[in-house]
Amino acid sequence: MRIAVPNKGRLHDPTLDLLERAGLHLVDGADRKLYADTVDPDVTVLFARAADIPEYVADGAADVGITGLDQVMESNPDLVDLLDLDYGTCRLVLAAPEDGDIDSVADLDGGTVATEFPSITRDYFADKDVDVDVAEVSGATELTPHVDIADAIVDITSTGTTLRMNRLGIVDEVLQSSVRLFARPDTADDPKVEQIRTALASVLSADDKRYLMMNVPAERLEDVKDVIPGMGGPTVMDIAGQEALAVHAVVEEQQVFETISDLKAMGASDILVTEIERLVE
Numbered sequence: 001m002r003i004a005v006p007n008k009g010r011l012h013d014p015t016l017d018l019l020e021r022a023g024l025h026l027v028d029g030a031d032r033k034l035y036a037d038t039v040d041p042d043v044t045v046l047f048a049r050a051a052d053i054p055e056y057v058a059d060g061a062a063d064v065g066i067t068g069l070d071q072v073m074e075s076n077p078d079l080v081d082l083l084d085l086d087y088g089t090c091r092l093v094l095a096a097p098e099d100g101d102i103d104s105v106a107d108l109d110g111g112t113v114a115t116e117f118p119s120i121t122r123d124y125f126a127d128k129d130v131d132v133d134v135a136e137v138s139g140a141t142e143l144t145p146h147v148d149i150a151d152a153i154v155d156i157t158s159t160g161t162t163l164r165m166n167r168l169g170i171v172d173e174v175l176q177s178s179v180r181l182f183a184r185p186d187t188a189d190d191p192k193v194e195q196i197r198t199a200l201a202s203v204l205s206a207d208d209k210r211y212l213m214m215n216v217p218a219e220r221l222e223d224v225k226d227v228i229p230g231m232g233g234p235t236v237m238d239i240a241g242q243e244a245l246a247v248h249a250v251v252e253e254q255q256v257f258e259t260i261s262d263l264k265a266m267g268a269s270d271i272l273v274t275e276i277e278r279l280v281e
């Protein structure tokens with residue numbers, strides 16, 4: 001099983017972090033290599049450009065890939081999106097000069113749009129029934145409307161800084177993107193692919209949860225159970241030679257603060273809150 005991951009750029013580090021947290025540590029992950037083995041003898045990592053990864057998966061050079069949805073949609077929309085990994089979050093937008101006369105998609109009829117995403121852009125305008133020339137560029141897209149190469153652009157934005165700096169305003173949103181785990185339709189159901197999907201999903205599930213451990217007076221157990229919004233109820237254990245019970249539960253991170261106040265009011269003591277590495281649901 002081969003996983004294609006970004007070899008550089010903003011997606012490289014978070015992707016390797018995620019693999020590591022999922023238990024797929026690289027065993028010889030020196031930078032700038034093409035391949036790396038992982039601790040799982042059946043899983044190899046293939047490093048490739050973020051934009052090339054969908055092609056590698058489609059061609060069979062890799063079995064699954066991790067890259068932005070924008071890259072998948074541009075290269076091969078037939079690939080199967082298995083899991084939203086929740087980073088590399090950005091939007092592909094149609095933008096035009098703020099002081100120009102393009103206020104709507106229809107205003108671009110007969111015009112030119114520059115983009116690094118020609119396929120998505122063509123599909124978008126075909127869908128809107130607006131006739132444009134698409135000029136493919138390989139970077140610095142934001143400059144093109146100011147040098148008369150294009151009337152508008154389709155490009156990535158996240159904070160909006162780049163558009164603002166180039167005095168471009170958003171006309172419409174074309175696609176919301178984030179990093180995905182994806183596969184070919186014929187391998188999407190493979191048990192090993194499912195194993196990788198489960199491992200990555202377990203890291204995401206653990207991210208917004210905390211493990212709570214505490215001692216609870218036996219007579220307050222039912223009250224404590226009521227305030228712990230844990231998954232499937234808490235685990236309750238006797239403590240040798242003591243009246244109190246040990247109670248463990250998984251709770252949503254954003255509920256930890258409130259839950260602890262309630263628990264203390266019920267006499268819970270020695271409350272420990274820890275992070276969870278993985279949670280297989």
Ligand SMILES: Nc1ncnc2c1ncn2[C@@H]1O[C@H](COP(=O)(O)OP(=O)(O)OP(=O)(O)O)[C@@H](O)[C@H]1O
Nearest residue numbers: 009010011049050068070071088089090156158177
């Ligand atoms: N500003 C951003 N905020 C969040 N995600 C982004 C941003 N820009 C790009 N991305 C996501 O990261 C992916 C890769 O972008 P990045 O800029 O790291 O690669 P790249 O520069 O195209 O790589 P290469 O240099 O190999 O061509 C994009 O396809 C998109 O999904």
Ligand SMILES: O=P(O)(O)OC[C@H]1O[C@H](OP(=O)(O)OP(=O)(O)O)[C@H](O)[C@@H]1O
Nearest residue numbers: 139140155156157158159160161162163
């Ligand atoms: O809305 P913002 O937060 O300003 O982000 C948007 C910018 O981020 C990306 O470029 P990046 O910084 O990765 O440079 P590159 O595409 O030249 O690698 C993208 O191509 C935009 O230009």
